[in-house]
Amino acid sequence: MSEYTQTERTRVKRGAKRANYDKETVNAILDEALLCHVSTQLNGKPLLQPTIHWRDGDQLYVHGSSKNGLFKVLLEGAEACIAVTLLDGIVFARSAFHHSVNYRSVLIYGHARLVDDPDEKSRSLDQLIEKFHEGRSKEARPANETELKATSVIAFTLDEVSAKIRTGGPVDDAEDMNLPVWAGVQPVITTLGEIEFESEG
């Protein structure tokens, strides 16, 4: 545990006070977020794809069709940058300039590894389903060979990683504190609703 080593590009330049390299903090963000964005480049053009992710120890997993074009580029050796971002609040300051948002974000640089070991692939796909609903991997009909073949799982080792976090209220300039302008924070709340069950077949 403890901290990720900072590299030139994971060292947060703008708003350095918001930087965080603590592994436990990073893991909590990765585990809470359902969504990530995976980017890479091909011939000098950016590629970007939203997808769902999950984590086991220092491995971050994403999955997709075995024909996924972005995965192909990554598995040919292109570097990935993955962002996981949680928006927590809208920060209203007394001045327009100091308006802000509260957030927790993680950036991960790394190279993809194809998960081709059958045990790791099965286990990791179970972990994906468990992340979304505990116990579900034991309820649903397991993937058959054709389905497993149609699915690619790729993994990234959490190594070159940084988090950036803003919390709390507005930070106004001293001379603005007495302006007759309200200030505060509006929470942005993401919740899972009640499951809408389908009638049984």
Added chain:
Amino acid sequence: MSEYTQTERTRVKRGAKRANYDKETVNAILDEALLCHVSTQLNGKPLLQPTIHWRDGDQLYVHGSSKNGLFKVLLEGAEACIAVTLLDGIVFARSAFHHSVNYRSVLIYGHARLVDDPDEKSRSLDQLIEKFHEGRSKEARPANETELKATSVIAFTLDEVSAKIRTGGPVDDAEDMNLPVWAGVQPVITTLGEIEFESEG
């Protein structure tokens, strides 16, 4: 209005039935989402940054510090790919393989334009504040010259754009429909909470 012209890379390959090029649909996703991810590349390495965005007609805006490193790369001519993604639900199928998520996502390719016209810059920053809270641009203390100088606004013309949308329940294989496994959709709901006001200074 009407539709975006498909290009080789905005034509959705995987899950083509989910593709959508309707401008009104795209605009609704861009306007509802508070968060976007901007990617580009520098010397064959991916760069990726989460930020907030707003829209006026066919212009998508983002802003940041005038020292923002990603903006510098974009304004030197590197192409951007921007993703805007809303996660709407978790789809539980009878088989592990057909589990899915409901989502609405937009991908935008383009080149950044620095908003250096003072009128457009002021107007667009007002629009940003209005997106988060109607009327706020008339309440908060306006930005002064120093603050405007410290802020860069960049714009992208919405031109090479596609959306991908999944809605509805699980799509199970016919032979799985009678399995004794529940199925359904769990909504993912994002709401804005009550503003927590700061006491006046």
